[in-house]
Amino acid sequence: MKHRVTLRIGPATFRIGSAWSGPIGELRRLYADYPAPSDGSADFTVRLEPAGLLRRWLRPSIFITGDHGLADAAPMSLAHSLLAAEMGMNLQMALGWRRHLLLHASSVEKDGRVLLMSGESGSGKSTLAAQLGERGWRLMGDEFALIDLAAGAVLPFPRLVSLKNRAIDVIAADVPAARMGPLLEGTAKGDIRHMRPRADAVARMDEGAPPALLLFPRFGHASAIRPMGQGETFMRLTQASTNYVALGEAAFAALGRFVDEVPAMAMDFPSGDEAIAMVERLWEERA
Amino acid sequence: MSALPLVRALRRPESAAAFSPEQWNVLIAMARAERLIGTLALRIGDGAVPGGVRAVLADARLDAEREARQALWEADRAAAALAPLGLRVVLLKGTAYAAAGLKAGAGRFIGDLDILVPRDSMDAVEKHLIAAGWEWVKSDPYDDAYYRQWMHELPPLIHRDRDRMIDVHHTVLPLTARQTPDAEALIADAVPVSDGLYILSSEDRVCHAVAHMLADGDLAGGLRNLWDIYCLLGEADPAALETRAERHGLLPHVRQARRLADALYGEGRTRLTLWDRIVIARLLARDGWGRETRKGLRFAFYLRSHWLRMPPLMLARHLLTKWRKGYRPA
Numbered sequence: 001m002k003h004r005v006t007l008r009i010g011p012a013t014f015r016i017g018s019a020w021s022g023p024i025g026e027l028r029r030l031y032a033d034y035p036a037p038s039d040g041s042a043d044f045t046v047r048l049e050p051a052g053l054l055r056r057w058l059r060p061s062i063f064i065t066g067d068h069g070l071a072d073a074a075p076m077s078l079a080h081s082l083l084a085a086e087m088g089m090n091l092q093m094a095l096g097w098r099r100h101l102l103l104h105a106s107s108v109e110k111d112g113r114v115l116l117m118s119g120e121s122g123s124g125k126s127t128l129a130a131q132l133g134e135r136g137w138r139l140m141g142d143e144f145a146l147i148d149l150a151a152g153a154v155l156p157f158p159r160l161v162s163l164k165n166r167a168i169d170v171i172a173a174d175v176p177a178a179r180m181g182p183l184l185e186g187t188a189k190g191d192i193r194h195m196r197p198r199a200d201a202v203a204r205m206d207e208g209a210p211p212a213l214l215l216f217p218r219f220g221h222a223s224a225i226r227p228m229g230q231g232e233t234f235m236r237l238t239q240a241s242t243n244y245v246a247l248g249e250a251a252f253a254a255l256g257r258f259v260d261e262v263p264a265m266a267m268d269f270p271s272g273d274e275a276i277a278m279v280e281r282l283w284e285e286r287a
Numbered sequence: 288m289s290a291l292p293l294v295r296a297l298r299r300p301e302s303a304a305a306f307s308p309e310q311w312n313v314l315i316a317m318a319r320a321e322r323l324i325g326t327l328a329l330r331i332g333d334g335a336v337p338g339g340v341r342a343v344l345a346d347a348r349l350d351a352e353r354e355a356r357q358a359l360w361e362a363d364r365a366a367a368a369l370a371p372l373g374l375r376v377v378l379l380k381g382t383a384y385a386a387a388g389l390k391a392g393a394g395r396f397i398g399d400l401d402i403l404v405p406r407d408s409m410d411a412v413e414k415h416l417i418a419a420g421w422e423w424v425k426s427d428p429y430d431d432a433y434y435r436q437w438m439h440e441l442p443p444l445i446h447r448d449r450d451r452m453i454d455v456h457h458t459v460l461p462l463t464a465r466q467t468p469d470a471e472a473l474i475a476d477a478v479p480v481s482d483g484l485y486i487l488s489s490e491d492r493v494c495h496a497v498a499h500m501l502a503d504g505d506l507a508g509g510l511r512n513l514w515d516i517y518c519l520l521g522e523a524d525p526a527a528l529e530t531r532a533e534r535h536g537l538l539p540h541v542r543q544a545r546r547l548a549d550a551l552y553g554e555g556r557t558r559l560t561l562w563d564r565i566v567i568a569r570l571l572a573r574d575g576w577g578r579e580t581r582k583g584l585r586f587a588f589y590l591r592s593h594w595l596r597m598p599p600l601m602l603a604r605h606l607l608t609k610w611r612k613g614y615r616p617a
Contacts, residue, residue, distance in 0.1 A: 041308040043342070
């Protein structure tokens with residue numbers, strides 16, 4: 001394709017082609033400090049194509065596809081092209097990644113141990129991970145946590161953090177502009193702004209660590225902590241995984257081991273500051 | 288750029304050994320788009336392959352293993368559901384190749400479960416499958432009526448728990464097609480593979496794959512179908528195949544498929560006709576990003592697929608009805 005870039009995020013390498021230069025320029029800027037791919041070979045091809053015959057020039061709109069795609073994916077405005085590129089990479093991971101158990105969860109590391117946070121979109125897991133990442137924790141990923149099938153360690157997937165709506169102002173206040181992407185207004189999920197994780201999180205993107213605690217955060221409720229049994233945790237995580245079924249027995253074994261070893265809790269919280277205090281408290285009690 | 292690198296790598300896997308990383312990227316994108324990545328991964332193995340590519344190929348082999356396991360389980364479930372009828376249930380396409388351990392099945396992507404049963408048992412088969420948890424997919428009454436009146440299969444059914452589709456055929460081409468394969472002979476000469484399950488004879492396997500590729504459809508997935516045919520030809524007796532193809536009215540198609548398979552996957556010694564070359568151009572219409580190319584040629588083959596399927600007046604009526612319902616070709 002006319003414009004292209006190859007990016008590596010943790011263990012996965014993406015070859016991204018685009019009909020427009022815009023999204024490739026944005027990706028190059030925000031991923032500039034990421035370690036280079038080991039050679040030029042990619043795990044996945046992502047394509048940002050015009051959504052129709054004239055859609056390269058006239059009201060340009062992007063159809064996101066690649067090795068794996070959804071036939072009925074809604075076209076996106078060229079103004080949201082950075083989001084389109086990120087969605088294109090997520091799509092490949094969600095549908096095609098087989099080397100780890102993939103959990104829809106954010107993850108942060110401290111003292112060589114990992115805290116995972118899983119939940120629906122809007123639960124606050126992504127914002128909370130971004131905030132912790134600015135406060136002494138190493139951000140490992142805001143969207144996907146990769147669980148090693150044999151050893152059980154959590155591997156980082158520190159792509160750009162996707163901040164939504166109210167979270168944008170909360171985080172942007174603490175983060176230099178050079179690490180922030182453009183404000184994308186009026187996307188299907190509201191306003192979105194991307195943020196590059198801190199330099200150490202990026203530099204250590206090949207460094208995994210064992211999981212120590214799993215939280216299911218829920219924003220907008222009075223503070224409450226509820227320990228979760230292994231059965232419920234297991235069932236929730238099968239639903240939070242995009243490749244649990246595809247990996248079959250290996251995933252069953254890895255998840256069984258995970259719920260055996262890692263305590264899990266549901267955590268309701270009314271505000272970001274309160275959530276951070278709750279997390280720090282739980283982390284100390286665990287130690 | 289055309290899909291030639293993919294065809295060459297399938298024909299001579301060792302030719303990929305000297306590939307640059309970007310050549311590998313191109314090969315993998317093409318193979319995924321043509322659903323030949325599992326086949327390619329098994330052909331190439333772990334030989335002189337760069338580390339990153341080795342992991343991609345290993346993933347593809349793992350996916351293919353799961354495909355086969357799931358497909359055989361679906362076949363087993365269908366056999367169990369239909370056992371009380373005491374019929375010959377004949378597995379078709381990917382599931383058949385996997386069940387019999389054929390070369391064509393090695394690494395093959397397997398979508399739906401396709402079975403062939405005698406036409407006069409269709410009602411009973413439908414009832415037993417529905418009792419065992421399969422449900423209708425299509426809710427459109429026109430489509431449903433169309434399938435039942437004119438097609439060679441029931442409207443697709445999907446299993447409510449396992450989310451897998453089954454296509455129940457009573458012959459291998461639409462009833463409106465120009466050729467009328469001998470469905471009774473297909474079933475009568477089928478060979479058993481496991482409890483209550485059969486596959487077509489080696490010659491009929493070729494005839495069916497050829498009918499599916501060249502007498503029906505728009506050649507979407509054609510490189511994969513031709514790979515099947517190339518593998519199946521190796522197991523069929525050439526003289527018996529000619530006789531059998533004649534009986535099904537598919538002799539010209541089988542002969543063309545033999546030329547195409549030789550040209551792309553074999554020695555390339557056969558003389559090609561102009562029409563062969565046009566078909567090959569369509570088969571190779573894929574670029575190094577996995578994109579479809581030659582839109583005009585693709586569309587022409589799409590129109591041809593309808594032309595093959597039904598007489599002109601019926602085609603006009605069908606297209607008009609579909610147009611009114613808002614359907615547009617991709």
